[in-house]
Amino acid sequence: MIYGHGDDAHSQTHHIRDDFSSNIRPDGPPVELIDHLRARLSAVARYPEPAADTVRRQLAATHQVSAAQVLVTAGATAAIYLVAQAHRARASLIVTPTFSEYEDACRLHDHKLAFSARARFFADPGSHLDTAPRPDLLWLCNPNNPTGEAASRDELLALIDAHPRTLFVIDQSYADFCLVAPILPADTAVRENLILIRSLTKTLGIPGLRIGHVFASASNIAALARHLQPWAVNTLALEAAAYYLAHRARLAPPLETWLAHTRAFSRAVAGLEGFTPHPTATTFFLVELARGTSAALKQYLVEKHGILIRDAANFRGLTSRHIRVSPQSPWQNHRLAQSLQTWRG
């Protein structure tokens, strides 16, 4: 799906003052990181390292795995397409509703596709993974976009270890936005049926630069690496990753504050007539509308209030009554709550 994601202010004719449409850190990229990139801008005059080996080694050291267990990609989306390509024409089960690119990447590479709603899947995963047609790959976003649900490391590892013939592709793009314990990179060392996808794009607030990575066993990484193009990750994305990995604690998103804003905003939305927020374990959540459509609400908010939300109707399994919001600052959240209150549907 090339079009139809969030952060689509570029396709709006009205000025957007508040953007709730994209699940990236709301405080923007760290000033210090942007200053560093500005100082390093002349690095664009050189080719990037062909396979991003410096950042690969840094990620390995940071997460205490071997460099052979890491691959650097042009964003998490490129990693998703790489996995689908390396496992071309296999049978894939996608846990929905979720990020649409798993489905698109699988279709592009001729996978046989099946879908399972997240609640049903977790209620009885064996019935999805053990019975024919058994999937070769299971695609799971955790914490999940767009619902904000998160299964814990223990729960997932038990599932993974109980199903050694299924390759679990777990997208952890939002792991830094959630307090539920994620699967660790080191957990991939001894598991041939586990691929973790991560994003730095969202954590650092630099989606324009495209930087993500994959952790898996050395043999799984080697299988993916056969499908890499040289210079796939640009020089500044590599500079950003290198700088972040050297200064992680200082540059991390303000998670506690952001989660507190999220809880407060969810309560405010719950108090509005006609809007039901879904529970979330992370920093974004779905809202269900009692009247009108998500498309009409999105248009209303853009035109009348300069506010952009994510119309969530195009997520498989959701409806034209779902929107997704990624809370911003308290005053921006207040403006959205007030604007929702004025909508007549």
Added chain:
Amino acid sequence: MIYGHGDDAHSQTHHIRDDFSSNIRPDGPPVELIDHLRARLSAVARYPEPAADTVRRQLAATHQVSAAQVLVTAGATAAIYLVAQAHRARASLIVTPTFSEYEDACRLHDHKLAFSARARFFADPGSHLDTAPRPDLLWLCNPNNPTGEAASRDELLALIDAHPRTLFVIDQSYADFCLVAPILPADTAVRENLILIRSLTKTLGIPGLRIGHVFASASNIAALARHLQPWAVNTLALEAAAYYLAHRARLAPPLETWLAHTRAFSRAVAGLEGFTPHPTATTFFLVELARGTSAALKQYLVEKHGILIRDAANFRGLTSRHIRVSPQSPWQNHRLAQSLQTWRG
């Protein structure tokens, strides 16, 4: 081939003072362009346009074709892989010696491969294109990397029009570095068997940012676009392209000067004992060694003189006696000539 290209200073332990290994503009990116990117750096806080539509429209307007005839990619290399993927498992003929990524991209996507040496191909193209097994695709780099040879627009269009069942994939990454008339984007409008690949990376001297594009008929572009991932081209690459297209004449490489330096340096190399430069139509050329190997010469130049050249032995059809050089400033060229003279092979 992830490793083994030029611009590999990052893998050298010695300081590189002069880099002749990469065919990008020798005067570096325009200062004005870098200043613009520095000023626009905060744009990395937004997702890039999913399919680069603004630059797509700008390219269309600049080259007087419809926007439906243009695709923007993360460098010419990404375009090569996209074409190979969209024409998966077809029969491809590659004119050699040439850029290795055509072969790698075709192998990755299960093409049946054949090769033809450039001189033999142009001496009798019909015998390669008309007789069984007839190729579905013909890959041609023009001007050619690494040889610097260039066929003219008239010659190529006659060939293309005489072979409507062959899809000509012509990589024009070096068209801005050569005075031989290139095929024009507008030439693709009426030709269903022509795909042009171009690079801005090399023209602007910003290989770190990855920006290229494709011109073809609307139906050929639509076939490629089905294989695109969203956000494949990063925000700063798009900023660079947009700025260049708005200020083309001023930001173009100093071609006349550069060609003059190339001719002078080629004459200087021809005057050295044991080095034979190949004729070139562009700003880089091959040199054949009478003694020793290209690998040993490369190592010698790095270690003793801080000079990086392209060991051309890994181009299919070349040998361990070939190097490629992309002349730099006259004093740098002088240093390389002097250093070559001291080599004992």
